[in-house]
Each structure stands twice: as structure tokens, then as C-alpha cells.
Amino acid sequence: MNFAVFVSGYGSNLQAIIHALNRGQLKGTLGLVVCDRRDAHALKRAEKASLKTLFIDPQKYANPQSFDREVIIHLKEEKIEYIVLAGFMRILSPHFVRTYKNRIINIHPSLLPSFRGAHAIDEAWAQGVKVTGVTVHLVDEKIDHGPIIFQKAVGIRPHETRESLEARIHQVEHVLYPRAIDLLIHGRLKVVGRKVAVVS
Ligand code: GRF
Numbered sequence: 243m244n245f246a247v248f249v250s251g252y253g254s255n256l257q258a259i260i261h262a263l264n265r266g267q268l269k270g271t272l273g274l275v276v277c278d279r280r281d282a283h284a285l286k287r288a289e290k291a292s293l294k295t296l297f298i299d300p301q302k303y304a305n306p307q308s309f310d311r312e313v314i315i316h317l318k319e320e321k322i323e324y325i326v327l328a329g330f331m332r333i334l335s336p337h338f339v340r341t342y343k344n345r346i347i348n349i350h351p352s353l354l355p356s357f358r359g360a361h362a363i364d365e366a367w368a369q370g371v372k373v374t375g376v377t378v379h380l381v382d383e384k385i386d387h388g389p390i391i392f393q394k395a396v397g398i399r400p401h402e403t404r405e406s407l408e409a410r411i412h413q414v415e416h417v418l419y420p421r422a423i424d425l426l427i428h429g430r431l432k433v434v435g436r437k438v439a440v441v442s
Pocket residue numbers: 251252253254255256284328329330349350351415
């Protein structure tokens with residue numbers, strides 16, 4: 243039940259995870275926060291919460307594989323069993339994904355498989371969809387692709403702005419993600435092919 247959270251940016255999901263841990267809604271140990279950007283606000287949130295952090299500079303590694311190998315060394319040192327991606331802006335190597343098969347979770351601000359990639363909210367907004375949402379999924383070797391754990395729709399309101407939509411999507415994320423993490427780290431997700439069932 244020892245997990246790491248990987249971040250690159252603002253860290254609002256990390257904050258939601260910290261709150262859920264503090265309130266006992268999420269039971270487990272956040273053993274390490276891994277960040278690839280020195281100036282990420284998420285790193286400050288982790289430090290404020292007195293969490294163990296690892297800043298790892300991608301520029302110091304010749305390729306993504308060597309970066310990932312270094313991260314794995316730290317994860318093993320800290321006895322991390324599960325990986326939670328929360329706005330981590332790097333693609334994990336196949337080796338990394340295989341090492342933690344079905345133990346890496348991601349949150350994405352759209353109803354996958356619609357709007358994969360880093361600009362999901364902008365693309366949904368530009369497309370004029372009436373419904374978008376949030377997906378929590380296990381990570382496999384393809385981007386924003388692994389078996390889906392939870393999805394929640396967010397309808398676009400008549401006077402919605404791009405900013406209000408983003409805020410409402412984040413609100414949903416902050417509720418959904420701690421719940422999914424709790425299920426994952428307590429072994430309550432059964433994965434068969436692309437189907438994920440919650441078991442008791
Ligand atoms: C979230 O919208 C998440 O779905 C996506 O990246 C964003 C991270 O936001 N993967 P934050 O850094 O947690 O505020």
C-alpha cells in the first residue's frame with residue numbers, strides 16, 4: 243500500500259490525494275513524490291506536506307529509458323508498489339510499464355478514447371462537444387489507452403466558458419482519483435483484458 247505520485251505541474255490532484263489521506267478516505271502511504279520539473283508547484287505542495295520528494299532532471303539523461311531506469315532504482319529503494327500519475331508530462335518507457343504492470347494509474351480530463359493527449363480540455367472545448375468528462379485508467383504501453391477504471395461525464399452548460407469547464411473537470415478529478423487509488427492499492431481491481439471490475 244506504499245505508492246508514489248508522479249507530477250510535473252500545478253499538483254491539484256496531488257493536493258486532493260494528500261487531503262484524502264489526511265481525512266482517512268484514502269488509506270495507504272504516499273512514500274514518494276517524483277517530479278521532473280524543478281519549478282513545479284506540485285513539488286512545493288509535497289514539501290509543505292512533509293512528503294519525501296525526488297526531483298529528477300530529464301536533461302541529465304541521454305534517453306527516456308535511462309531516465310526511467312534511474313527512477314525505478316529510487317522506487318525500489320523506497321519500496322514503492324504502486325505509481326499514481328497526476329499531471330506527469332512524460333511518457334513512461336515500455337520497460338517501466340512492464341515493471342509495474344497493472345500497478346500504474348492515470349487520470350485524464352476527457353472521456354477516453356476521445357481527446358487523448360496533452361490538450362484534452364482545449365480540444366473538447368474547440369470541438370463543441372456537449373459532454374466531456376474524466377477518465378481514470380490503468381497505464382499500458384500506449385498513450386491514454388489502458389483499461390478504464392472509472393469515467394464520469396461532465397456536461398457543458400449553456401453559459402460555460404473554457405475556464406469554468408476546466409474548473410468543473412478538476413473538481414470531478416479530485417473526487418474520483420483518491421477513490422480509484424484506494425481501490426488499486428488495496429487490490430480491489432480485477433483486470434480481465436480491457437475490463438476492470440471492482441471486487442470486495
Ligand atoms: C489533470 O487535468 C489531469 O487529468 C491531467 O493533468 C492535469 C493535472 O493537473 N493528467 P494537476 O497538476 O493535478 O492540477
